[in-house]
Amino acid sequence: MTKNKTLIEITNLTMGFDQRLLFKNLNMTIDKGDFLSIIGPNGTGKSTFLHLLMKKLTPKGGKVTYIGTNFGPKQIGFVPQTRNIAEDYPLNIFSFVGLRLYDNLIPWLTRKDKEKIQAALKKVRLTEKSDNLLYSSSGGEKQRAYIAQALITKPKMIILDEPTNGLDERSKNEVVEILKNLQVKDHVAIVLVSHDPDVVRKNSTKILQLNGDATFAVGDQTLVEKNNVEF
Amino acid sequence: MLNSEFMLNAFVAGTLIAVVCGVMSIFVLIRKLPFLTHVISEIGFSGAAFGIFAGLPPITGMLIFTSLAAVLTSVGANKFSSNDSLVSVISALFMGSGALFLTLAQGNASYATSLMFGSITAITKENVQQIMIVAGLVLVTIILLFRPLKYDSFDPVGSRYSSLNSYVISLIFLIMTAFTASVAAQMVGALLIFVLLTLPAAIAFYWGRNFFELIVISICCALIGTWGGLYLTYVTNLPVTFFITLIESILFFGTLLAKKVQQ
Numbered sequence: 001m002t003k004n005k006t007l008i009e010i011t012n013l014t015m016g017f018d019q020r021l022l023f024k025n026l027n028m029t030i031d032k033g034d035f036l037s038i039i040g041p042n043g044t045g046k047s048t049f050l051h052l053l054m055k056k057l058t059p060k061g062g063k064v065t066y067i068g069t070n071f072g073p074k075q076i077g078f079v080p081q082t083r084n085i086a087e088d089y090p091l092n093i094f095s096f097v098g099l100r101l102y103d104n105l106i107p108w109l110t111r112k113d114k115e116k117i118q119a120a121l122k123k124v125r126l127t128e129k130s131d132n133l134l135y136s137s138s139g140g141e142k143q144r145a146y147i148a149q150a151l152i153t154k155p156k157m158i159i160l161d162e163p164t165n166g167l168d169e170r171s172k173n174e175v176v177e178i179l180k181n182l183q184v185k186d187h188v189a190i191v192l193v194s195h196d197p198d199v200v201r202k203n204s205t206k207i208l209q210l211n212g213d214a215t216f217a218v219g220d221q222t223l224v225e226k227n228n229v230e231f
Numbered sequence: 232m233l234n235s236e237f238m239l240n241a242f243v244a245g246t247l248i249a250v251v252c253g254v255m256s257i258f259v260l261i262r263k264l265p266f267l268t269h270v271i272s273e274i275g276f277s278g279a280a281f282g283i284f285a286g287l288p289p290i291t292g293m294l295i296f297t298s299l300a301a302v303l304t305s306v307g308a309n310k311f312s313s314n315d316s317l318v319s320v321i322s323a324l325f326m327g328s329g330a331l332f333l334t335l336a337q338g339n340a341s342y343a344t345s346l347m348f349g350s351i352t353a354i355t356k357e358n359v360q361q362i363m364i365v366a367g368l369v370l371v372t373i374i375l376l377f378r379p380l381k382y383d384s385f386d387p388v389g390s391r392y393s394s395l396n397s398y399v400i401s402l403i404f405l406i407m408t409a410f411t412a413s414v415a416a417q418m419v420g421a422l423l424i425f426v427l428l429t430l431p432a433a434i435a436f437y438w439g440r441n442f443f444e445l446i447v448i449s450i451c452c453a454l455i456g457t458w459g460g461l462y463l464t465y466v467t468n469l470p471v472t473f474f475i476t477l478i479e480s481i482l483f484f485g486t487l488l489a490k491k492v493q494q
Contacts (some may be wrong), residue, residue: 105375
């Protein structure tokens, strides 16, 4: 793997709602090729942390800094936990992935656009299923289509909110393998929220444990055992 | 039929209205906005009454009122969570104002009826020119905004987390809906605009396999209803709105039946 290069620097980050502090003075970096898992029980601020990373929320204190001129919001792909996709309509996987190519005034997809979509579908192993309608696809295929959509702009970081939630073992492994390939082969930084001990233990290069009471821990895979983490 | 000037005016206006409504109805349905569209069209009636009262062309009054309602709804929806209550209140307020302006303008009942239910004899050459300008503006805006609008309509959650300004897209779309409602009211009337702003797309969703097909089928359905309605009105002298709603409904129920048989 290439030498780690910092993409995001988090300095004294403090966040909470009303009187409750979720975390206080959090310092860490997210580097190229990282696999960062954010863990902790529900309501401890994991999704909030993701929103802070994308600068969709303003922190109570501290800051999130994007490092370098080549890294910004457009280099981050996001896969939300819940989608409200217009599923009653004939939207196939190919068209869904292409939705994120919106920086073009030509209404139809160009040849270049189609090549980008094909490349993204190949990365998530959905080339064969690109004509299938999204709403009739399996949970695992949908999740892979969501990842393909996030990949379409060749992001340097992908943020995922519980990407393996509700998936069977096989689909879960497929999704994790795709993420692992992106991390190792393409050096994309993976940031995900997960309640799955297997996913976290086997793949993470960094772990952020949030407790929801202003305390937190940052570490590597050993942190899970050391702190007897609750998933 | 097209030798008479008023029928030619109605035909040109109807064709433009059908094309714009065919395109807009696709987005109206995907964005789940039929109720709001109905409200905006009712507000168009109040706007026309305001136009008569203020000595403005009725279409100008409609454009002002419907656009204002679109902006208020959009800003309100951004600030408050209860969108349906907000839309109801705005609708009631504008409709009440419509009754007031119509009384103040001493408008006669037949004019009010033509505003509510539409009329082809009321379409003048000037109306056709106004419709051309507004329809052109709507179509150009939708073409320029096509990709972001499509993304925001099909995948609103994804769009919110992208670098797109979802709120601005939504606002522009609502203003374009208001413009469409204002021009369509000239023919089908304020009360029944939603016929052309929902039914063509509702039919298209049963047949279209991709977005291009959806738009083509939707425009065709709107054109069939409008042209058929104009012809039947010419032959029978009965209201065009009745025929347009009848044809669109037949197409819709025919589609349901055909799909049932296919299964």
